[in-house]
Amino acid sequence: MKARRRAGLAGLLLAAVALAPAAVSAPSATAAPSCGITWGSLPxxxxxxxxxxxxxxxxxxxxxxxxxxxxxxxxxxxxxxVRYVSTYRAPGSGAALSLRGGARLEVLVGNPTYDPDTGEAVYDPADRANLVDVTGYDTLRQVRLGGSFEGQTSLGLGVRARLPMRAFVLDGPGAGQRLVVDVAHRW
Incomplete structure (x- = not known):
């Protein structure tokens, strides 16, 4: 009786293996990473x-x-x-500023681009419409300086589409800090 049960169980196991889907191979080097992003697109x-x-x-x-x-x-x-806007506008004047991409992020920072004591420019980029080269990026299409007004600075990020994003502050370099804005490649 025990031999029959073992033979029956062995047969069931073989049948289950035969009907199971093919083994999944390891992801290829070109496969997209599993990101598990849960940031959302709200401000x-x-x-x-x-x-x-x-x-x-x-x-x-x-x-x-x-x-x-x-x-x-x-x-x-x-x-x-940091928030998605339908039209990115310059601080102070409210003039519409163009941004490449399917969606626009407005980044408002509570720090100016000038020295608050002397009024002299500290950050004065050569090309305010293209602060960094984002050629070949998956999501970013443009990073633009809107300007500083009343101690705050506005930057516009042109992105491929309205995608999850996050913003946070880190210490450094040196005694300073940095504001980080990440925009996901996909939902």
Missing amino acids: KDTGVDLGSGPITDVRSGRHGCFDRVVIDISGDAGDHR
Whole structure:
């Protein structure tokens, strides 16, 4: 009796293996990473307080799951607001500014591009419409300086589509801080 049960169980196992789908192979080197992004596309807003130092640089980077914009600040970062807008506008004048891509992100930073004590420019890029070269990026299409007004600075990010994004502040370099804005490659 035991021999029949074993033979029956063995037969069932063989049948189950035969009917099971083929084994899944390891992902290829070109497969997209599994990102598990849960950021969403709603505004990221910390308030309206101004920081203690001016913006000194804007740079960007490409990652496996997102494109990144980094805003370097020589002191403490002020509050920030990052949100999708239908039209990106210059601070103060309200003039519409064009951005490449299917969606527009407005990044409002509580730090100016000038020295608050002297009024002299600290961050004065050669091309305000193209702060960084985003050629070949998956999501970013343009990073534009809208301007500084009343101690705050506005940047516009042209992105491929309305995608999840996040914003946060990190310490450094040196005694300063940096505002980081990440925009995901996909939902």
